[in-house]
Amino acid sequence: MTNHHDDGLRGRIPLSRRNFLAGAGVLAMGAASAGMIAGCSPAPAAESDAPAKGGAAMAETGAAAAATGNEGKTMGEVLGAGWLGEEPEIADDAIASVTDADIVVCGAGHAGTAVARRASELGKKVVVVEMQPEDTFSALGNDIGHLNSSWQVDRVGIPEYSVVDFMNEYQMYAAGRAQPTLISQFANRSGEALDWFIDGYTEQEKDELIPLNWPVVDGYQYKKGPFTSYVGTCQFGGSVGMTDAVKRSQDKAKAAGAQFVFGQAGVRLVHNEDGTEVTGLIAKDSNTGEYHQYNGDAVVLACGDIGSNSAMYNAICRENYELGEYKDCAAMSGRDGSGIAMGMRIGAKVEIATGGDMGSHAFIPLSPMEGIECLWLNKYGERYCNEAFGGPLLSGCAGAREPGDRAYLIWGGDWKEVFLNQLAGHLAPKEWDAETVANMEATMEAAIGSGAEGDDTSGKFLYCADTLEELCDFMGMEEGVKANALAAVEKWNAAGDAGADTEFGRDPETMWPIKQGPFYGYPCGKRIGGGSLVATSGLLVTGRQQVQGQGFEPIKGLFACGNNSGGRFPMGYNGIMNGVSIGMCLCLGYTLGEFLATEDFDRYEVKLEKYNKIMNIEIRAMKRLVRRDYLPAINRYAAKLANG
Template sequence: MANKVSRRQFLHTASIGALGAAMAGALVGCSGSSGSSSTASASGTYTPGSYSATSKGISSDVTVTMTFDAESITDVTIDVSGETEGFGKGIGDELKEQILKAQSAEIDGHSGATITSDAVKDAVANCVAQAKGEPVVSTTPGQSTAEGESWRTAPDAITEFAKEYTADVVIVGGGQAGTPAARAAIEAGASVIVIESQTEDAMSFRGGGQIGHLNSEFLASKGIPQIDIQEFVTDWQLRTNNRSRCGLIMAYAKNSGKCFDWMTDSFTAEEKDSWSVRQWPLSSNYTQKKSGISTWVGTPTLNGDASPVKRCMEIAREKGADYHFGTKACQLIKDGDAVVGVVGKEADGSYIKFTAKKGVILCGGGFGGNAEMCRDLLIEISDYCSDDTAIGGMDDDGSGIQLGYWAGGRLESRPLSSMGGNYVYPCNSPGDPIGTTAALWVNCHGKRYCNEGFGDIVLAAMAGAKEPQGKIFTVFNDTIRTDLTYQAPGHMAVDYANGEDEKLDDIMQGAIDGGDAGYEVTGMSTVTVYAGEDAQQLGQRLGFTGTDLENFVATVARYNELCEKGVDEDFAKEPVLLRPLNGKHIFAYGAEKSMGSMLVTTGGLLTDDNSQVLGEDFEPIKGLFTAGNNCGGRFGFQYSTSIPGESLGLANTQGMMVGQYVAAL
């Protein structure tokens, strides 16, 4: 770690990737077993010995212990045991290998576990500083590193470059939006440069399902009816309280199917024949609207690692797109009010000037890996969380949004949207045993508190954020495999049409056989499912006692009464979702109420309908565009989907369209 004496110097280094969002973790408990002298040994780079540091991860403190000889890192121990399953737990060995190979904190980390990776990098940099006898920068999660400055402060202009490149279109980020933009632009006749901070080996492309599109030829080939565009866009605006930019959403709706067919045009007919669609065919029990909010089918499930984005990258590079992997975009270049290029930083510390003759497109992902930005921009989540809560997710460091903001771009109004963090439901994970099925939800005092089937899981679960601290439970009947066919085919729903519900028979039998111990189910998190012959026995197994147990028994009885009436007099739940709890056994599981953890952020810079970034005067900034999770005006206050996977589908479609638009300038 370099000696950092000022906030501006720190932010400048962090923004160009020296440590990035890793510096946002809290450093505590630092110690050195070899004297931890203030200066390294005169005969070497390091003072030999072992040093430890701790940094805040996504759900726990992450501890790194490193052993040094005079010139190298010889051993690393990483404790990520307290991190969430699927969000960083278990990546210690992988990161250890990266650190030993890199001999520094400058590692790629683990794709999909950004906050844990950054915490490890943070602690590694701390240990290196100790071994060198250098000062250590210590921060509190989500707070400014030093008084008076923040992520909003632009670094000093960089004017000296080791290399220079020029293209019509320069794209920052080669992921779900950037790569479709690159392919579309080069196919439209423009020259293209893509600046990607990850190394080529570290790039991770989403394969399989959860890519939300509508009205593609592929979907039509599966017999799926066309979706009415007007109804789709109206529903979207209802979900977002009309905070989304309607022109952007209309463009997505009109071009989404074309985009999917274009992105998959190089896959063979045999490959496509093997793909399925989530929740298709629909059950006859399904109704399109819940509480006046619609859902539709439109999520292809591709087999194995089939990735349309990866295939698009291969095509774009074959056609001449120049990808600069391992280069961190750290600044935009302006000529007057116009953006004309990007400054990139190489792994060796040198700077490169990338000149864009037509435009720069920011596709750098969200900011869930930047704790300070999360505290600042996700104010609803911040209001729900204590000051020492680590807010963030499996996400990027927000540098793409920073670039646009430093260049004069306007952010959408707070709170910016995210994929989670401000809502709670039982289990609260894509591994939830019954998915989004609208069963009975009760709080830690055994009381029902909301309409569990309001629209979709995200909208319904926002009520849980306001419940007392403690566990929130879901209670369901032994008819659950039928009950879930009434659910909306939305984000995290059980795909009964393709066999995902079959696991429930084993889960219920395991819970019955487990008795008081219940039955553990592991997905992205681990929950214990309990069974009871009646509400009294089930409530006791869930841990309810006294008045809370009485509440639980009364809640189940009242819910059954409402199901019998067919009218939810308490919370106005749709009658078709009122499924009684009257089986030979009833079942439940719960999880502690937890706020602040998300998958990614989905808000950012404001744009016009052509994805051109708006300045503080709400006028377009010449030469500056954005797509994907750098772009605001898409999901309102929270990611809520009428088709599962709309975050990726919208990023793909917007990337394709902005690539075509800028190429035509």
């Protein structure tokens, strides 16, 4: 093992909810609840003298990469130049103990616990290293998105979804960049994973699990344009909360033979000289400072996102960084990206796309009715997109690029039809039960007669008027903006009547008329970029969740899952259903544990020498082709030009 030196810096940047909402650049008014944060176990509070922008080892080493001349370098050398740093040096005699296992898992959150439990149930010796102390362990979130579980279909009565439609819709959300095998596994096995996760719950405990957006109104259309409304996400809102649920799964893993080591944080991988094979993990005890080595045939990185490492966040999630006009990105409950850094330092690739987080790539106007897709107008009073193109995290991408820091929402007196017929998903309304509808009715009634003062019963100023002209005045629109807004409403109504939105392509069935008062309007500030609740981009992986290095070849023995893994949300968190992030962590952890326990994963390895030999043969063949077929043709054409 190479000797290295540990800088000892890990953990989150201190980031309060107040400071986050004020400065992180995400419109999180109604969204910053634990149930909307992605699935990974949270980091403990950092020391008071922690650096302000991630670990010092990632912030002050080396110079930024040149804009050209980087061919042949790793992503760590190019993307990570100036902040990634080197592997910590740890002498062999500094290792206090060595433990051997079949599988070593770094992180005991949603993904890591699922890997450990499934693999140990199938007979593998598993060791899990978790940085949190056992007595204060907590897991994030409340919701597990999935498809077609027995709980969902048989117990609740939700119609079965088409896995084919889901996979195709998901790739539309991801612009074709999501890892297809991972999406297939989620589509086909996430329901199985949910049923496995809650196996052993009492009937009462299963009854307490809440199916979001259920029941739907009579005549509810699940298909809205090319997208499906995936109602029925499982929310842990009863006597078993999400942390208790994960702890129960840990207990089942322990009962199957898995060993959990709490209070230790992974600091570096054990690997060969060129970083093409990983055989273990070195962790540091947070209390004693001792190092412990864990060897295994497979090492799984499942230690959370990059949310509190601004340098890494800015680099990997470029869209969010640029939309915020280079405001440093930070996530409210983010981890420090150390798992991803461990991979990058030995040559692993990260997400090759815009990168993603939970929302700062999109402008989502969260009205008192949450992210409803009614008529959206920009600061000039102009309609600018298909507001119902997928959920708000997809349709909101267009608004992120609109001018200014202001937008307007308008709907008519049939607010209830609008509210109850939205596409279910992240930041859209989560509940349509009688109590929620009654509360919304009180909000709407309170706004009637409030005039130019508006009403903030919901905590957000809502305006109401008998005419559209008055509504525009109440919202403070200037005459030119008002004229544009009135014209936009007229075109909206005409498109609905004609049965075709030729301007932006919205499904006319979702263009609820704005003809009968009272009319409602919500002017809102626009915040984008700068980070969100959690980052969702990680290491580039194959369909078997094996981390990829140079030549896109898998690194032998190294796997990534949960928010350490890319391939799930390459173009930003999509919110295709509530809880899809935790659902991915659970399902892909479940399938990865099964794969590692039942398959000879070494058979997928391609030796670098063989790869290079194949590439050299192909290059030589291409050169022969060029000399034989293309050069004579080029020479003839050049001669023809020379002769006029």
